[in-house]
Amino acid sequence: MTLRIEIDGREAEVETGTTVLEAVRALGGDVPTLCYDARQAPFGACRVCMVGLAGAPGPVAACTTPCRDGMVIDTADPTSRRIAAATVELVLSELPEPPEAGTELAAVAASLGVGGELRWPGAVHERSHDLRHPYLALRQELCISCGRCVRACDEIQGAFALTATGRGFEANIAAGMDQGFRASTCVSCGACADTCPTDAISEISLLTMIET
DSSP states (O other): EEEEEETTEEEEEETTTOOOOHHHTTTTOOOOOOOOOTTTTOOSOOSSEEETTTTOOOOTTTOOOOOOOOOETTTTHHHHHHHHHHHHHHHHSSSSSOOTTTHHHHHHHTTTOOOOOOOOOOOOOOOOOOOSSSSSEEGGOOOOOOHHHHHIIIIIIIOEEEEEEOOOGEEEEEEEETTTTTTTOOOOOOOOHOOOSSOOOEHHHHHHHHOO
């Protein structure tokens, strides 16, 4: 069944089951995301892909909201952009240093105009590097708990080597029951590093280049 919708003043037709994010991108637009990876099932955890819908009581997450016939979508809705920017600023406030250029997080922050001096300075994650894997490095202080690495390991590779741990500020990921990648069921496919938006998981060779 074909649905007729409107995105930022432009009419479009989409198939039933299409999400708002998919529709926006199919029309050539974009909405910033952090927990979204097109190869994975939508998660809707980061609250960065917020958009406005005509008649809705408030912003909605574009990645998990299905299109409905007659839906009117505003990707530049001021409230949605304010929520997304505040969310990203809070994420950045917990990092010991700004995100590295070229990372997805850095691009999202730039698109939302977030950077420079943050409004909520406070505790930041201590640097903690797990280098026990022969190919992959885990810099836990850069983890923003988006869940993409865990879902990539589970949904794409089926290795189930990574686990989400902790809650709130203490949330992070662990490999091999926190015994490191080497002791886990990791098959060295690199899916976790490929999807990570912060380079918290990266190839050891790339980390060596960054640190030198």
